[in-house]
Amino acid sequence: MKSEPSAFSIDDLEKSENMTTHWDGIRNYQARNFMRDDMKIGDQVLFYHSNCKEVGVVGTMEVVSESYPDHTSWDEKSKYYDPKSTPDNPRWMMVDVKLKSRFNHPVLLKKIKDTSDLSGMMLIRKGVRLSIQPVTSSEFNLIVKMGK
DNA sequence: GCCAACGTTGGC
DNA sequence: GCCAACGTTGGC
Numbered sequence: 001m002k003s004e005p006s007a008f009s010i011d012d013l014e015k016s017e018n019m020t021t022h023w024d025g026i027r028n029y030q031a032r033n034f035m036r037d038d039m040k041i042g043d044q045v046l047f048y049h050s051n052c053k054e055v056g057v058v059g060t061m062e063v064v065s066e067s068y069p070d071h072t073s074w075d076e077k078s079k080y081y082d083p084k085s086t087p088d089n090p091r092w093m094m095v096d097v098k099l100k101s102r103f104n105h106p107v108l109l110k111k112i113k114d115t116s117d118l119s120g121m122m123l124i125r126k127g128v129r130l131s132i133q134p135v136t137s138s139e140f141n142l143i144v145k146m147g148k
Numbered sequence: 149g150c151c152a153a154c155g156t157t158g159g160c
Numbered sequence: 161g162c163c164a165a166c167g168t169t170g171g172c
Contacts, residue, residue, distance in 0.1 A: 127166065129167095
């Protein structure tokens with residue numbers, strides 16, 4: 001799961017109540033579908049910092065809820081407001097995630113690109129800018145190892 | 149249903 | 161801040 005640290009960083013997550021947050025603001029159908037259809041309680045997640053000085057994976061999280069409607073979508077004051085989404089007919093979904101670990105050092109995008117065992121990751125496929133992407137368990141485990 | 153125009157993402 | 165590569169919108 002990607003986030004711009006200027007908007008929400010792993011520091012922010014650590015400071016959140018119970019080190020848990022609801023992952024709101026996803027406004028891309030494919031990303032939403034991954035949360036809605038594929039993410040299950042207990043799933044392990046990589047936390048990725050995008051669009052910043054040190055781009056890369058900075059820690060891990062765990063999914064702690066099923067998906068449910070993203071209420072910011074019908075909050076007119078939210079920057080994620082979408083007039084086409086209503087409580088009766090929600091268009092956007094989110095899950096809750098809890099911080100599990102912080103890496104000693106970020107696994108930088110550059111390093112990921114240089115690691116042949118990670119060459120299949122969607123993250124580095126040309127043109128892919130999905131903020132939520134599936135990761136295989138071997139990719140997950142290797143990145144965790146690289147972050148230690 | 150096409151596609152131009154526009155808005156967004158995200159690495160650099 | 162630039163800009164390529166996307167996704168979405170909306171007129172027709």
